[in-house]
Structure formats: C-alpha cells, structure tokens
Amino acid sequence: MDNNLDLQYALDADIETAFDSFVDAIYDEVMNDEMKTTIISLPKHQQMKFVYSVLKHFAKGTDAVLSYKLCEPFKTMGSVSIEAKRLDFDNPEWFARAAEFASNTEVYPLTKNRIRLTFTFHGITTPIE
Numbered sequence: 001m002d003n004n005l006d007l008q009y010a011l012d013a014d015i016e017t018a019f020d021s022f023v024d025a026i027y028d029e030v031m032n033d034e035m036k037t038t039i040i041s042l043p044k045h046q047q048m049k050f051v052y053s054v055l056k057h058f059a060k061g062t063d064a065v066l067s068y069k070l071c072e073p074f075k076t077m078g079s080v081s082i083e084a085k086r087l088d089f090d091n092p093e094w095f096a097r098a099a100e101f102a103s104n105t106e107v108y109p110l111t112k113n114r115i116r117l118t119f120t121f122h123g124i125t126t127p128i129e
Helices: 002-035 042-059 092-101
Strands: 038-040 065-070 077-084 104-109 115-122 125-127
Touching (some): 038 042, 042 092, 042 115, 092 115
Antiparallel strands (some): 038 125, 077 115, 104 115
C-alpha cells in the first residue's frame, strides 16, 4: 500500500510541475494582454445584456440571484450568472439564444440545494493598436 501512496504522490508532483510550467509559459502573454489599452466590444456587450435580460425574466418571482461581471477575471472576459434552488425556463428559444451568444455555458451544483448557471463571454474587449 505504501508503494501506491508513493506513486500517487509522484503523480501529484508531476501534475503540479506541469501546471506550474503551463502558468509560467502563458504568464507573459496574459500580462501583456492585460496591460493593453482596450475598448468594450459593443456587439459582445449587447449579447451579455441580452443574456442578463433573459435570466432576469426567468428569475422573476423566484429566489434567484443574478450577477453580471464585466472584465473579470481578465479584461477580455465577462459573465452572467443566475443562482437559485430551482430554475424554470418558460421560453426555450431565449435560453438557446443566450447559450449561443456565450462562449461557454456551465452549470454548477452548489450547497443548500442550489444551482448556478453561468454564461461566460470571451472577447469582451478589443485592444486599441
């Protein structure tokens, strides 16, 4: 059994080293992008606002909590989320369009029987060259 633990620790160390190497490799590129002067992409921002409006409609009369994050965690990203115990969608076309506009759509189970649905957007800003 000790051999299995030793093997697991070795694998964990290898994975950690690989992640560190990856972060080191992209750090300069990410920091370079973050330092550039940028402007908000109007079409992307309108898409985010549409998704927020759709989720606000779905949240009406519920315990849902909405969030709208622009330029987080990076300048080029944004997200719109809804969190509730239950999510009901009475207009599947709007939901489909919201998911289509987003770069990524994720569902997270949370504590206290809650769920979070997040629509992430990439390319929110455009560098001024």
